[in-house]
Amino acid sequence: MKPAPFAYARPTDLAAAVEALAGSTNAKVLAGGQSLVPLLSMRLAAPALLVDINRLPGLDHVTSDASGVRVGALARHAAVLADEEAHRVQPLLAMALANVAHATIRNRGTTVGSLVHADAAAEMPVVLALLGGSVDVVGPGGRRTVAGDALFLGPLESSLAHDEIAVEAFFPALAEGSGVAFREVARRHGDYALCGVAVLVRLEDRRIVEARAGYLSVSDLPTVVDLAPALAGGGPEVPSDRALEAAGELALAALDPQGDIHATAAYRAQLVRVLTGRTLRAAYDDARRRTEQP
Numbered sequence: 001m002k003p004a005p006f007a008y009a010r011p012t013d014l015a016a017a018v019e020a021l022a023g024s025t026n027a028k029v030l031a032g033g034q035s036l037v038p039l040l041s042m043r044l045a046a047p048a049l050l051v052d053i054n055r056l057p058g059l060d061h062v063t064s065d066a067s068g069v070r071v072g073a074l075a076r077h078a079a080v081l082a083d084e085e086a087h088r089v090q091p092l093l094a095m096a097l098a099n100v101a102h103a104t105i106r107n108r109g110t111t112v113g114s115l116v117h118a119d120a121a122a123e124m125p126v127v128l129a130l131l132g133g134s135v136d137v138v139g140p141g142g143r144r145t146v147a148g149d150a151l152f153l154g155p156l157e158s159s160l161a162h163d164e165i166a167v168e169a170f171f172p173a174l175a176e177g178s179g180v181a182f183r184e185v186a187r188r189h190g191d192y193a194l195c196g197v198a199v200l201v202r203l204e205d206r207r208i209v210e211a212r213a214g215y216l217s218v219s220d221l222p223t224v225v226d227l228a229p230a231l232a233g234g235g236p237e238v239p240s241d242r243a244l245e246a247a248g249e250l251a252l253a254a255l256d257p258q259g260d261i262h263a264t265a266a267y268r269a270q271l272v273r274v275l276t277g278r279t280l281r282a283a284y285d286d287a288r289r290r291t292e293q294p
Contacts, residue, residue: 012057036113069170070170071111072168073165075110081106099186102190118157133170195216195268196216198214199211
């Protein structure tokens with residue numbers, strides 16, 4: 001199929017882009033287009049106006065400091081993945097981005113675009129939610145910051161107004177004593193995950209004192225679960241096999257696995273159990289390496 005007819009604007013400054021969006025109640029922003037263009041071609045989206053922001057200056061940055069990593073709206077997945085300083089400051093970014101589709105798509109797709117597309121099967125929304133990150137947006141009323149846990153409202157639905165443009169995402173730095181890990185299962189590498197898990201832990205004296213996991217392709221929204229109650233009272237050998245199993249059951253109780261043509265709800269539930277334990281252990285090992293390295 002071909003897209004339905006639409007008007008096209010390619011502004012050269014942010015104010016003009018916002019003005020173009022505000023002038024239509026049925027407009028879409030085009031950045032990388034790796035999610036939007038297929039929807040247009042299948043006529044699952046039919047905007048009256050497409051606002052191409054690729055000529056806007058100053059939005060392709062990836063900058064890192066002690067507080068975290070800032071990613072501009074036009075920074076491609078590949079650029080974020082290849083940025084060594086971003087990897088050092090927040091390694092979960094690269095772990096997740098390596099699982100985003102294929103190299104060709106990562107070369108064009110944008111990290112911020114993936115966030116505001118709000119697909120619960122995508123990797124970057126759950127990373128933002130788990131890390132407690134945020135997205136800066138600009139609209140007729142000026143610039144505002146949207147917290148990661150307030151960004152996602154429903155399947156493919158973000159809290160951005162129709163006349164707002166996401167200009168930057170912020171991913172907090174990995175704190176001292178912490179570790180991260182990411183695992184997902186897909187039918188083929190590059191396919192959407194059947195289930196994916198990102199885990200963040202913090203250690204004190206080799207004991208896990210904080211543990212949170214984010215889940216993708218399980219529920220309608222990227223979901224973060226506190227796993228610490230399953231690990232309470234553990235010693236230096238945490239996480240034990242029993243603790244890992246308990247963490248998986250705790251996560252499953254907080255989630256609502258959905259079935260579809262790719263996987264049954266029962267299969268996704270089992271993936272939650274297995275991947276939670278594996279990813280939690282990997283995050284623990286990562287934290288140990290970081291705290292014990294000279």
